Amino acid sequence: MTLRRRGVLLAGLATLAAPARAEGGPLVQVWRDPNCGCCHLWMPHLRTAGFGVQDNVTRSLAGWRRSFGVPSDLLSCHVARVEGFALEGHVPPLAIRRLLTERPAGVRGLAVPGMPIGSPGMEVPGAAPEAYDVIAFGTGPHRVFMRFVGGDPA
Numbered sequence: 001m002t003l004r005r006r007g008v009l010l011a012g013l014a015t016l017a018a019p020a021r022a023e024g025g026p027l028v029q030v031w032r033d034p035n036c037g038c039c040h041l042w043m044p045h046l047r048t049a050g051f052g053v054q055d056n057v058t059r060s061l062a063g064w065r066r067s068f069g070v071p072s073d074l075l076s077c078h079v080a081r082v083e084g085f086a087l088e089g090h091v092p093p094l095a096i097r098r099l100l101t102e103r104p105a106g107v108r109g110l111a112v113p114g115m116p117i118g119s120p121g122m123e124v125p126g127a128a129p130e131a132y133d134v135i136a137f138g139t140g141p142h143r144v145f146m147r148f149v150g151g152d153p154a
Contacts, residue, residue, distance in 0.1 A: 003116070004117075005033045007073075011057055012027070015075070018097065022095065023040070024050060024052070025034055025049070025050035025052060025088050026051055026052065026082050026083050027051070027052040027054060027080045028046050028051045028052065028053045028054070028080050028082045028087070028096070029056065029080060029082070030031070030043060030053060030054065030055055030056060030057070030060050030078055030079075030080045031056045031061055031078060031079050031080065031087070032055070032057060032058070032061075032066045032077070032078040033057075033058070033059065033060070033061065033067070033078070034057045034058075035079070036072045036077050036078065037135075038077060038090075038115060038121050039077055039078040039121055040055070040121075040123070041121035041122070041123075042078070042090050042121030042122075043055060043079075043121075044121075045092070045093055045120035045121060045151070046093055046095075046096075049093030049094075049096075051082070051093065051105050053064070054140065055064060060100070061079050062071075062079070064079050064124070065079050065086075065088070068081055068086035068109065068115075069086060069108045069137075069138075070086050070103060070109065070137070070141070071111075071113060071137050072144050073113070074088055074089075074113045074135055074137060074142070075088060075089075075109035075111075076088050076089025076090065076112060076113055076114060076115060077089060077090075077111065077115055078099050082100065083100055084098060084122075085099055085107070085108065085109045085110070086108055086109030086110075086111075087109055087110055088109065088110070088111035088112070088113075089111055089112035089113060089115065089119075090112050090115060090116070090119035090120050090121050090122050091110050091111070091112050091134055092112075092119065092120050092146075092148055092151055093112055093120065094145045094146070094151075094153060095134045095145060095148075097103075098111070098145075098146065098154065099129070099136075099145070104136065106138045106139040107136045107137070107138040107145075108138035108139070109136075109137055110134050110135065110136055110137075110139060110145055111134070111137060112132060112133075112134055112135070112153075113135065113136045114132075116130040116131075116132035117130045118130055118149065118150035118151070119148065119150070119151070129150030129151075130149070131147065131149045132147070132148055133146070133147055133148075134146045134147070134148065
């Protein structure tokens with residue numbers, strides 16, 4: 001293979017890989033059930049915050065959750081992964097940014113259990129946003145990582 005041909009092939013491969021990181025930020029891989037009505041509403045919040053998003057629709061999330069180490073007491077409606085960290089539920093982009101900046105020892109991921117009204121992707125017109133905790137989980141006991149009311153830190 002000539003150097004020119006190899007360069008053209010490498011440029012083509014780079015172009016194929018580009019859409020996954022088109023936003024320029026870290027790639028968040030999301031796994032969601034096709035019947036969920038809110039998971040797809042969380043992803044635009046990530047894109048607006050500068051994350052790349054890969055949407056994976058699957059009938060079963062259990063295997064993904066097990067492989068990422070998401071505790072069963074923190075489940076919500078979708079699971080995601082970013083730079084080796086697990087995300088469960090409607091985790092605000094600000095909390096994800098803090099996680100990626102600080103990379104706290106022993107933390108495997110963040111979760112927003114349930115589906116709090118007003119969390120990113122769970123906005124309900126006319127409804128007051130709920131206060132909720134973003135929980136860090138990993139090698140030690142779960143702990144509050146951040147508190148929010150709607151999409152804003154509390």
